[in-house]
Amino acid sequence: MSTASPVQAAAELDSVSRVYPMGGTDVRALDDFTFSFGQGEFWAIMGSSGSGKSTLLNILGCIDRVTSGTFSLAGEDVSLLDDNALSDLRSRKLGFIFQSYNLIPQLNVLENILVPLFYQDNPPEDGEQRARALAERVGLSDRLDHRPQELSGGQQQRVAIARSLVNDPTLILADEATGNLDSSTAAEILDLFDELHAEGKSILLVTHEPEIGARAERVLRLKDGRIDEVYGNQRGAF
Amino acid sequence: MQSTLLRTVRLGVQSLLLHKLRSSLTTLGVLFGVSSVIAMLAIGEGASIEAQNQIRQLGSQNVILRAVKPPEQGVSNQRQRVLAYGLLDDDLARIEETFPGIERVVPLREISEDVRFGSRSMRPRIISTLPAYIEATGRVVDRGRFLDEFDEASHANVCVLGYEVARFLFPLSSPLGERIKLGADYFICVGTLLPRVLLQSDRPAPGKDITGEVFIPLNTGAKWFGKMQVKMRAGSMDMEAVELHEIIVAVKEAENVPLVASACREMLAREHSQRDYEVVVPLELLLRAEETKRIFNIVLGSIAGISLLVGGIGIMNVMLATVTERTREIGIRRALGAKQSHIITQFLVETVVLSAGGGVLGVALGIAIPSAVERFADMRTVVTPGAPLLAFGISAGIGVIFGLYPAWRAATMDPVEALRHE
Numbered sequence: 001m002s003t004a005s006p007v008q009a010a011a012e013l014d015s016v017s018r019v020y021p022m023g024g025t026d027v028r029a030l031d032d033f034t035f036s037f038g039q040g041e042f043w044a045i046m047g048s049s050g051s052g053k054s055t056l057l058n059i060l061g062c063i064d065r066v067t068s069g070t071f072s073l074a075g076e077d078v079s080l081l082d083d084n085a086l087s088d089l090r091s092r093k094l095g096f097i098f099q100s101y102n103l104i105p106q107l108n109v110l111e112n113i114l115v116p117l118f119y120q121d122n123p124p125e126d127g128e129q130r131a132r133a134l135a136e137r138v139g140l141s142d143r144l145d146h147r148p149q150e151l152s153g154g155q156q157q158r159v160a161i162a163r164s165l166v167n168d169p170t171l172i173l174a175d176e177a178t179g180n181l182d183s184s185t186a187a188e189i190l191d192l193f194d195e196l197h198a199e200g201k202s203i204l205l206v207t208h209e210p211e212i213g214a215r216a217e218r219v220l221r222l223k224d225g226r227i228d229e230v231y232g233n234q235r236g237a238f
Numbered sequence: 239m240q241s242t243l244l245r246t247v248r249l250g251v252q253s254l255l256l257h258k259l260r261s262s263l264t265t266l267g268v269l270f271g272v273s274s275v276i277a278m279l280a281i282g283e284g285a286s287i288e289a290q291n292q293i294r295q296l297g298s299q300n301v302i303l304r305a306v307k308p309p310e311q312g313v314s315n316q317r318q319r320v321l322a323y324g325l326l327d328d329d330l331a332r333i334e335e336t337f338p339g340i341e342r343v344v345p346l347r348e349i350s351e352d353v354r355f356g357s358r359s360m361r362p363r364i365i366s367t368l369p370a371y372i373e374a375t376g377r378v379v380d381r382g383r384f385l386d387e388f389d390e391a392s393h394a395n396v397c398v399l400g401y402e403v404a405r406f407l408f409p410l411s412s413p414l415g416e417r418i419k420l421g422a423d424y425f426i427c428v429g430t431l432l433p434r435v436l437l438q439s440d441r442p443a444p445g446k447d448i449t450g451e452v453f454i455p456l457n458t459g460a461k462w463f464g465k466m467q468v469k470m471r472a473g474s475m476d477m478e479a480v481e482l483h484e485i486i487v488a489v490k491e492a493e494n495v496p497l498v499a500s501a502c503r504e505m506l507a508r509e510h511s512q513r514d515y516e517v518v519v520p521l522e523l524l525l526r527a528e529e530t531k532r533i534f535n536i537v538l539g540s541i542a543g544i545s546l547l548v549g550g551i552g553i554m555n556v557m558l559a560t561v562t563e564r565t566r567e568i569g570i571r572r573a574l575g576a577k578q579s580h581i582i583t584q585f586l587v588e589t590v591v592l593s594a595g596g597g598v599l600g601v602a603l604g605i606a607i608p609s610a611v612e613r614f615a616d617m618r619t620v621v622t623p624g625a626p627l628l629a630f631g632i633s634a635g636i637g638v639i640f641g642l643y644p645a646w647r648a649a650t651m652d653p654v655e656a657l658r659h660e
Contacts, residue, residue, distance in 0.1 A: 091575020119575040
């Protein structure tokens with residue numbers, strides 16, 4: 001249900017504020033924030049700690065709610081949805097990648113990749129094939145039966161990436177996805193992001209490392225809950 | 239949806255297997271709760287059936303009048319006295335003549351004399367009674383026959399041995415036709431009886447004398463032994479004159495039993511100046527035993543119920559700890575699209591698996607305990623089919639009830655907070 005632009009925005013925030021009451025004073029983690037992330041774009045969200053980048057990511061990920069303003073995901077206004085509908089949205093339209101991988105320890109690789117589909121109301125028939133294909137793609141097809149604790153950090157993050165792709169999301173949200181990895185492994189992961197971007201996936205990568213931010217197509221820099229700077233990198237797809 | 243549930247159960251089991259020791263210890267609480275419910279109910283049921291059998295043996299359509307030695311009255315320091323008490327031949331006649339709706343009336347007298355054969359001697363109850371005794375009590379002849387009308391009419395010196403007496407006096411041979419000495423006189427054995435329905439309580443304790451019975455015709459007993467019982471004690475001689483020790487009144491219709499019982503009570507109260515009798519109504523005892531059983535079951539049931547409750551609280555405790563421990567996992571699942579209902583189901587399934595697992599093992603143990611009790615403690619137990627079902631149902635229910643709160647706590651966590659949890 002796109003209206004204005006011919007290219008529908010992946011995520012659109014309109015004067016969004018997120019206020020945390022903290023010991024009498026209100027902390028404005030996001031302050032009258034208006035922005036639009038386009039479909040198929042690869043953004044790095046940067047800023048010092050406390051700048052509001054985590055809050056932005058949580059709102060984009062539909063696990064936190066706006067205090068005021070509207071937020072829509074792929075044209076759908078989600079600020080008024082209830083918890084059930086938000087959960088459903090997460091399972092269908094979002095892919096999460098975390099700094100500490102956040103795989104579920106009692107599940108093996110294949111089961112971990114399948115978790116988002118497990119929570120869909122009508123899971124696709126070919127979920128398992130899809131998961132196997134994704135494992136193949138991230139180079140872990142021979143590790144399907146392994147538990148997360150039997151894998152290296154880089155391997156775990158690959159599983160997490162496969163998991164974030166299994167529901168064919170509108171938006172991939174990566175929170176310091178390379179923060180726990182050594183530089184060569186981090187580079188591999190970033191190459192994977194480039195590939196995904198080239199395939200037309202919308203990716204938002206939160207980071208505080210400039211060299212990682214430089215890998216993204218565009219950069220959004222936050223400061224005190226507001227937009228500080230927006231710029232494009234030269235090595236983008238355009 | 240079915241496969242989703244199946245997967246959730248499998249997931250729950252996987253999570254529980256991650257902490258094998260903790261899960262099995264938690265299960266123990268329910269296990270003991272369930273098994274104690276079943277075992278206690280089985281022991282209670284067994285005791286009550288035992289009591290009911292004992293009462294039935296007296297004959298549920300009978301009213302039994304018994305002579306009771308009245309309490310010593312006044313100062314009686316005579317060295318020699320005759321204490322006359324008990325039921326009278328007149329009582330018997332009055333019942334026979336006046337009470338309607340009576341099948342038969344059987345008088346019993348007990349004689350205390352030694353019974354001897356060869357070198358073996360014992361002191362069983364010697365009962366002189368009428369041939370109708372066997373019908374009134376439902377006893378069964380093993381070998382030979384019971385006393386008959388001809389014995390009675392001819393004052394014959396014949397006797398019928400109870401099972402225990404026959405076994406004691408004739409361990410290897412048949413007593414039929416043998417001459418047995420009762421007191422000073424010889425009686426010919428014409429038959430033996432089967433033991434009464436074997437009750438655990440009838441088994442003599444080890445080292446204790448076997449009590450048995452010997453039956454002789456009423457007239458013969460009166461002829462040889464009279465109505466006087468002489469008991470020698472150090473320094474004194476007690477003599478008791480009892481006409482009849484017991485009268486069994488067999489009523490035709492079961493519903494008339496209370497009526498006949500009250501008529502007997504009334505008649506005896508009128509005719510006897512002292513309370514030297516008692517009226518035993520097995521039917522009334524039966525009703526009372528059922529009431530006792532009900533109370534017994536309630537008491538045992540609530541004790542066992544409390545132990546189940548304790549097991550349930552144990553489960554809740556562990557699940558609360560588990561939820562706290564797995565806060566991160568809950569956050570991940572929520573972020574990946576799990577609804578609150580998914581999280582509730584997940585944790586509820588885990589508690590139900592724990593408690594139902596404990597329930598299954600508890601049922602097995604609960605069935606094993608009564609049979610062990612039966613074997614080693616010599617008590618009768620009955621596991622009614624309802625008891626395991628009840629106990630298992632309660633344990634599964636406890637899983638749901640005590641799992642709800644931890645599951646609710648897990649489901650209502652803020653996903654952002656949960657993800658940040660270390």
